[in-house]
Amino acid sequence: MEKTNELYRGKAKTVYETSDPDRLILHFRNDTSAFDGEKVAQLDRKGMVNNKFNAFIMQKLEEAGIPTQVDRLISDDEALVKRLEMLPIECVVRNIAAGSICRRLGVEEGLTLNPPTFEFFLKNDELHDPMINEYHIRSFGWGEDEHIEQMKKLTFQVNDVLKALFDEAGLLLVDYKLEFGLYKGEIVLGDEFTPDGCRLWDKETRQKLDKDRFRQGLGGVVEAYEEVAHRLNVPLD
Ligand code: UDP
Numbered sequence: 270m271e272k273t274n275e276l277y278r279g280k281a282k283t284v285y286e287t288s289d290p291d292r293l294i295l296h297f298r299n300d301t302s303a304f305d306g307e308k309v310a311q312l313d314r315k316g317m318v319n320n321k322f323n324a325f326i327m328q329k330l331e332e333a334g335i336p337t338q339v340d341r342l343i344s345d346d347e348a349l350v351k352r353l354e355m356l357p358i359e360c361v362v363r364n365i366a367a368g369s370i371c372r373r374l375g376v377e378e379g380l381t382l383n384p385p386t387f388e389f390f391l392k393n394d395e396l397h398d399p400m401i402n403e404y405h406i407r408s409f410g411w412g413e414d415e416h417i418e419q420m421k422k423l424t425f426q427v428n429d430v431l432k433a434l435f436d437e438a439g440l441l442l443v444d445y446k447l448e449f450g451l452y453k454g455e456i457v458l459g460d461e462f463t464p465d466g467c468r469l470w471d472k473e474t475r476q477k478l479d480k481d482r483f484r485q486g487l488g489g490v491v492e493a494y495e496e497v498a499h500r501l502n503v504p505l506d
Contacts (some may be wrong), residue, residue, distance in 0.1 A: 270294065270349055280306055281319075281465060293352045294343065297323070301465065303484045305394040310483070316346035318494045318505060319463040324348055325503040326431070326462040333430045335423055338450070338459040353450025353459045356412050359390040359398065360424040363444040364432065367468050367481075373400075379475070385428060387421060392448070419456040420449050427458070435469060438500035440478065443468035464494045 272285035272294050280302040285294040297320040302309045320342065327339040338350040363370060366380040370388075389406065390398045406412045412420070424447050435442045445467035448460035460466070464479040471478060477485075478493040498505055 270343065280309075282461070287349075291352050292340070293350050295320075295348050295350055295461075297346045297348075297461075301480070301483055301490070303480065305397055308484070312483075312491050315491050315494065318491060318498060319461065319465060320346045320348055321505055322463050322494065322498050322503055323461045325498075325501065327458070329434060330427060330430060330458065330462075333426065335426055335430070336452075336455065336457045338452070338457055350459075351452050351457065353452050353457055355448060355450040355459055356416065356420075357392045358401075358406065358411055358420070358448070359392055360420050360447045360449070361388045361390065361444060362386070362424050362428050363388070364428070365441065365443040365468075365470075367443050385425075387424065390446075416449075416451075416456055420447075423447075423449070423456065423458060427462075431462075434501065436472070438497070439472045440497065440500065441470045441472050441475070443470055443479075464497055469497055 270287045270289065270292060273288060274286050275283060276286050277284040281298055281300050283296040283298060287294055297316040299311045299313060299316045300309065301312050301315060324339055324342050327337040330337050338353055340349045343349050362385050363382050364385045366376045366382060367378050370376065371378050389401050391401045392398060403417050406417055427447060432442045447458060449456050450459040467479060468481060469479045470476065477487065478497050482490045482493050
């Protein structure tokens with residue numbers, strides 16, 4: 270499948286159209302960003318690691334019956350995916366408090382959330398991705414009732430599958446963000462699942478092995494992503 274033209278350039282991925290109107294190519298770049306694009310850097314190998322990591326995780330989710338966008342890898346840093354009509358919504362599940370929930374609710378990082386909690390955010394950098402609720406989604410027409418229900422159901426299913434997968438690799442799945450789109454009217458998981466969009470801590474030491482290393486200037490960002498990939502037996506070469 271050949272790229273035809275660039276459709277959209279995001280902060281870390283570029284999306285290309287192909288000769289097939291139902292397929293896109295995602296190019297995972299080495300660019301990384303945080304704080305709504307205020308902090309940026311280029312990290313060697315990140316595009317390759319995230320592309321392969323994402324394909325591996327999406328395959329695991331497919332096997333568990335969760336519909337995903339990914340068809341297959343087409344190069345080290347590119348994947349062929351279904352063309353979705355994306356909903357401008359981020360779905361976040363948290364097993365342990367970290368990041369924005371600590372700032373918003375004044376809770377300590379590391380607090381176990383039982384049961385896990387769920388939040389919707391609007392995808393809008395200018396507004397700093399504000400938290401929204403289901404009424405906002407319906408009133409502003411960002412999604413319909415059945416989309417909301419399906420996104421919640423699938424996001425929690427992802428938690429069951431991935432918490433177990435990461436646990437076996439000695440990792441805690443602290444939280445993660447998912448984005449969904451419509452493919453022929455059905456809700457399908459799009460975007461990516463990589464250490465850029467989740468928090469993963471070592472089970473024993475609680476060492477951070479995700480994008481917080483970049484956000485917090487801890488260094489060893491790609492090395493941490495590679496460590497996670499290695500523990501999950503993701504083939505990187
Ligand atoms: N997240 C993301 N993109 C965003 C906002 C959040 O991938 O634009 C991920 C983030 O990496 C974390 C989870 O969603 O795994 C929850 O993020 P949080 O709300 O704590 O925001 P942050 O602390 O990243 O500002």
